[in-house]
Amino acid sequence: MFMLRARLRNRWLRFKARNRDLPACARRNLAAIEGLTGGMNAKALRYVVLDIETTGLDPRHDEIVSLGAIGMQEGRIRLHDHFFELVNPQCRLKHGSIAIHGIVPGRLEAAPRVEEVFPRFLDYLGTAVLVAHHARFDLYFLNKVMTSLYGFPLCNLVLDTARLAMGPLFSQSICLEAGNDPPSLDLLADKCNLPLHERHTSLGDALVTAMIFQRMLEAAEKRGRGSLAELLKESRRAPLKTSGLFCL
Amino acid sequence: MGEFPFQPVLDFLGQAPPFEVLTRDELIRAGSNIEIAYYPRLKVILRRGDEPPAHLYIIKSGSVSISISDEDGTVIPVDLRGEGDYFGAASLLEGKKALFDVTAEQEVIAYLLPAGVFLELAAGNARFKRFFTDSLAHNIRAVRGAPSAPLMPCAKAGQGLEAYLMGQQVADLMTRQVLVCPPGASVREAAQLMSQRRVGSIVVAQPGGAALGIITDTDLRNRVLAQGLTGELEVRKAMTKGPRTIHATAFAFDALLEMGRHGVRHLLVENGNGLAGIISEHDIQLAAGATPLGVMRDMDKAASVEELAALGAEIRRVMKALLDQTRSVTRMMEWITEMNDRATGKLISLAEAEMTATGRGEPAAAYAWLAMGSEGRREQTISTDQDNGLVYADAAPPEQARVKAWLHEFGGKVVAGLERYGFPLCTGGIMASNEQWCLSLSGWQGQVAAWLENPSGENLLKAGVFFDFRALHGDPGLARDLRQTIKRGVGEKRHFLRFLAKRALDNRPPLGLLRQLVMEKQGEHAATINIKLKGLAPIVDAARIMALDADLSVTNTLDRLAGCQEAGLLDAALHADLREAYLFMTLLRMQHQFKKQAEGDKPDNFIAPELMNNLERKMLKESFRAVNRLQDRLAWLYQTHLILET
Structure with missing residues (x-):
């Protein structure tokens, strides 16, 4: 069901973009869900588990300052398949976010601009399924850039570990109480006994997210519900209010 | 891309023994190719007979069991691997199908090193490779230690049964x-x-x-x-x-x-x-190769000290192979004791025959050959020097002198024979050839009384060795009388136990304040631990003291500990831990000694924790902790603080 919607939406985007002059990375992204079907074994797919750091929490005014991502295939996190870039934001850094991710403005000034970084990221991302914790947040920032550069949002399928954690597939295996807010990454890592190494750098958080997602894949498979469609359904089953902006 | 961004992965790998020999560049090469995998509990990670695994598996957290199972589904456990250990190397290096089933015992996070990178590193770094080729032998050894494995053949010298049986169809x-x-x-x-x-x-x-x-x-x-x-x-x-x-x-x-x-x-x-x-x-x-039973038959057939001595090397080889197979310490100690008893018995009968043949006649009085120390306790490893003595029945004075002369000469022959056979002489002179250790029953009774009367350092040491005696040959009645003498004596002089306990507390297990292993700081044994002195001797000593207290006749340490639990001197938990600790440390000691011997060195007791895997190191610490608890118990039971430092 969801795959059908995604495909329709993708078809529409491609139609809109048909006459535009797009760079190869963007053109490729348009075909991101090509070849994926809901019945596929989710574990076999390539995932890119992502985390971004931003200048602040306001999607309208804040910007990305770092992009960290790590690849997964066959359920294994592949360390060499990673992406990490600092991004020089056009707006001023607020002090609050410096405190969280510890990136000092000086380092950012030396970093490339998002227009430079993003095509590289798209090349890295390829047609992988995107995974993030509270994916809507990351996706909003990414799509802001994506749309401004190429005129359409990312076409990759997206899974949200925060929502997966709430779903019946996974919540029991880590003893989360149902009905509460989606768990924070810290709480999940704690429940899974994962060491929080290098938390609050985008790449460090991406790695922790990947290790949590790894367990989710395993748990889904164990319950005989290891197909891509099952995971997408679980990730969509929204205990939260969905904003049309993010989910289309 | 710049530097490798997953420093914790490098830190972890760098600590795992095989990887610590890699250069920084090699380590980064390994680290950047790592794939992280997760296995829930009871997940089968590798199945025996599967195609060669595509990775080397390094356990980041959790533990796995390595086992084989037959078609009936009977699982034979082989080994347990924990944090920092690895598996899959043997199949990778040999390009063979998986040799074992590997199952997650607890949730496992594993670092997987792709086969190509692993083989490249192994090809480029000989020290790195050696870790894994050694572990291959270890795997096979472990299999044959499986409970169902039959008592079997022994390796040809220098060749290793494992390699042999691996290769032979x-x-x-x-x-x-x-x-x-x-x-x-x-x-x-x-x-x-x-x-x-x-x-x-x-x-x-x-x-x-x-x-x-x-x-x-x-x-x-x-x-x-x-x-x-x-x-x-x-x-x-x-x-x-x-x-x-x-x-x-x-x-x-x-x-x-x-x-x-x-x-x-x-x-x-x-x-x-x-x-x-x-x-x-x-x-x-x-x-x-040979079998233990075959060697025993050869021993029985030996007609001279020379023939018996010639078998010594063969026997040690068989013993080594036996340890490789069984990995059962108790059985191993039984075998060694059995072999040594047989050799001693043979030497005694050869000496008796020689005495007769040279016109010295038959022994003029009943006597008993006493095995003391570790032999008396039936817990010998391969490197033990002689601890023995003689006791003979009292007779009228003129006769007594003749008996004494006869036994003295006889004792000398046996001791010399034992030395030829491979037991070094006791540096402390505790041997039947020494007049002090070749006494009549009443002579021994006097000696025991003197020791009990004056619990000085020297006397405590001698008494400790003597109290573990066991009659190996001759009149068992004499040995029984002697045992009674000791029991009665100790019963009357209970403070003697306090002195023994105080002395036993001199050797504390080498655990630091942070419960880390404390190793020798310098000298030729730097970075090692004397496992006999710091780990085993405290248990042996404490068991002896409590056994005297509980009026036990047994001399074997494990038997003594069991008896002490029955007598209420040890609680069940401590007893169980001590038993494990004792067996584990003895296994370490034996493996070390056989290894030394195989390398042509003199077997000693200095084990190097850095050569152990993480699980072994953890078990060693646990063992030392059990010894600590035992010593606390000992100090409390016998109120050792009441003795002033001298």
Whole structure:
């Protein structure tokens, strides 16, 4: 069901973009869900588990300052398949976010601009399924850039570990109480006994997210519900209010 | 991309023993190619017989069990691996299918190093590679330590049974000539055929038909002769029905497992075209080397000290192979004790014969040969010097002098023989050739009283060695009387136990404030731990003291500990921990000594924790902790603080 919607939406985007002059990375992204079907074994797919750091929490005014991502295939996190870039934001850094991710403005000034970084990221991302914790947040920032550069949002399928954690597939295996807010990454890592190494750098958080997602894949498979469609359904089953902006 | 961004991964890898020998560049090469995998509890990670694994697995957290299982689903555990350990190396290096089942015991996070990168690193760094080739041997050893493994053959010197059995196929070792007789033949006919062809078994089958059964020497003995039946019996009534078969391409190792599992000594070998041969445990034994039983027979046959001494090297080799197989410390100590008892017994009878032959006559009074120290406790490892003595029955003075002279000369011969055989002389002079340790019963009674009266350092040491005595040969009545003397003496002088306990507390286990292992700081034994002095001796000493307290006659440390628990001196938990600790530390010590010996060094007790895997290190710390608890208990039981420092 969801795959059908995604495909329709993708078809529409491609139609809109048909006459535009797009760079190869963007053109490729348009075909991101090509070849994926809901019945596929989710574990076999390539995932890119992502985390971004931003200048602040306001999607309208804040910007990305770092992009960290790590690849997964066959359920294994592949360390060499990673992406990490600092991004020089056009707006001023607020002090609050410096405190969280510890990136000092000086380092950012030396970093490339998002227009430079993003095509590289798209090349890295390829047609992988995107995974993030509270994916809507990351996706909003990414799509802001994506749309401004190429005129359409990312076409990759997206899974949200925060929502997966709430779903019946996974919540029991880590003893989360149902009905509460989606768990924070810290709480999940704690429940899974994962060491929080290098938390609050985008790449460090991406790695922790990947290790949590790894367990989710395993748990889904164990319950005989290891197909891509099952995971997408679980990730969509929204205990939260969905904003049309993010989910289309 | 700049520097490798996953520093914690490098930190972890860098600490895991095989990887710590890598250069920084090699380590980064390994680290950046790592794949992180997660396995829930009970997930089978590798299955025996699967294609060669594509990765080397390093356990980041959790633990796995390594096992083999047969077609009936019986699981034979082989090993447990924990944090920092690795698996899959053997199959990678050999390019062979997985040798074992590997199952997650707890949730496991594993770092997977792709095969290509691993082989490249192994090719480029010999030290790195050696870790894994050693572990291959370790794996195979562990298999043969599995509970169901039969007591079996021993390795050829320097070659290693593991390598041997790994490489040899059943077809290489089997007997190709298979005797067949029809089920209606008489057992006499079968036996005649077997003895003509000098084989130990015959297959029973209809001409051209499948094997119905097998008859072996053992069957003829047990099912025919012992039953009082005659040679006219039909073989079908004496045969073992439904013989087990194995394929000619199977490994000798599998054949042994199969035999052990079904309790048989012969397997029929098939090669797809029918019966190709027959393989017996004996065939494998012959191929692989001597057996402990064979060596024992040779010992019994030895007609001189020289002949016996010549067997010494062979015996140590057999012992080593035995340890490799069983990994059972108690059984190992029993074997060593048995071998040493036999050797001593043989030397004693040789010495007696020599005394007679040289006109010194028979012993003029009853005597008993006393094995003391570790031999008395039946817990010898390979490197132990002599601790022995003699006790003889009191006689009238003129006779007494003659007896004494005779025994003194006799003791000297045995001690010299033991030295030739391979037991170094005791540096403390605790030997039957020494007048102090060759006394009449009343002489010993006086000696014990003197020790109890004056618990000085020297006396405590001697008493400790002596109290572990066991009569190995001669009149057991004398030994019983002596044991009674000690019991009575200690009963009257209980403060003696306090002095013994105080002395036993001199050797504390080497655990630091943070419970880390504290190693020797300098000298030739730097970065090692004296496992005998710091770990085993405290248990042995404490067990002796509490055994005296509990009025036990047994001398073996494990028996003593069990007795002390019954007597209420130890609680069950501490007893269980101590038993494990004792066995584990003894295993470490034996393995170390055999290794030293194999390298041509003199076996000692200095083990290097850095050569152990993480699990072993953890167990060693646990063991030391148990010793600590025991010593606290000892201090409390005997109120050792009441003795002032001298």
